[in-house]
Amino acid sequence: MAKTPKESLTILTDIVLPGESNPLGNLFGGELLARMDRACSIAARRHSHSIVVTASVNHVAFNNAIPVGSVVTIEAKISRAFKSSMEIYVDVWIEDRESQVRSKVNEGIYTFVAVDKSGKPITVPQLEPETKLEKDRYEGALRRKQLSLILSGKMNPADADELRALFVG
Numbered sequence: 135m136a137k138t139p140k141e142s143l144t145i146l147t148d149i150v151l152p153g154e155s156n157p158l159g160n161l162f163g164g165e166l167l168a169r170m171d172r173a174c175s176i177a178a179r180r181h182s183h184s185i186v187v188t189a190s191v192n193h194v195a196f197n198n199a200i201p202v203g204s205v206v207t208i209e210a211k212i213s214r215a216f217k218s219s220m221e222i223y224v225d226v227w228i229e230d231r232e233s234q235v236r237s238k239v240n241e242g243i244y245t246f247v248a249v250d251k252s253g254k255p256i257t258v259p260q261l262e263p264e265t266k267l268e269k270d271r272y273e274g275a276l277r278r279k280q281l282s283l284i285l286s287g288k289m290n291p292a293d294a295d296e297l298r299a300l301f302v303g
């Protein structure tokens with residue numbers, strides 16, 4: 135049975151400690167990637183009810199630095215399910231200490247694959263997006279999957295119909 139993105143929604147809130155920062159006093163990129171990966175893996179597990187592994191980090195934009203002491207909230211949700219793979223969008227927010235107003239600082243797109251106990255890919259439930267943003271992300275997911283497969287040498291660009299349609303009228 136198909137599932138909705140909100141069923142996989144995963145929210146992790148944590149603080150940035152000095153030991154997790156670079157010489158400029160901002161969160162290490164690798165530490166943020168690990169936190170994002172953790173949130174995505176929980177979202178993928180919630181969607182598939184199975185063991186999941188990271189297949190690819192498709193995109194990460196470090197748009198803004200995150201200073202030590204920041205309260206960081208990471209929100210991950212499935213944006214599309216294919217056969218055994220799932221695309222997960224992850225949005226990163228920080229909140230102002232006094233006003234508590236949140237601002238989005240970074241985002242990423244991960245691919246996870248559901249596997250059985252021997253590590254073999256297994257089928258996952260399909261996804262039914264509900265909101266406009268969820269529908270937009272769902273719509274672009276096949277193009278991003280094809281791009282990721284091409285970059286990892288697992289797909290011949292000539293077979294990437296959906297991606298090619300972006301460039302050819």
Ligand SMILES: CC(C)(COP(=O)(O)OP(=O)(O)OC[C@H]1O[C@@H](n2cnc3c(N)ncnc32)[C@H](O)[C@@H]1OP(=O)(O)O)[C@@H](O)C(=O)NCCC(=O)NCCS
Nearest residue numbers: 187188189190216217218219245247253255279282283286
């Ligand atoms: C991810 C993994 C299970 C894929 O196994 P595989 O034998 O290549 O299996 P397949 O070719 O059938 O691929 C499985 C799915 O992953 C997708 N996939 C594989 N590599 C991908 C990539 N780089 N980008 C996007 N999707 C990818 C395939 O398109 C397929 O999707 P679908 O079933 O939804 O159509 C396998 O490579 C693996 O176990 N990798 C290690 C994972 C891991 O340990 N991660 C943590 C790193 S420390």
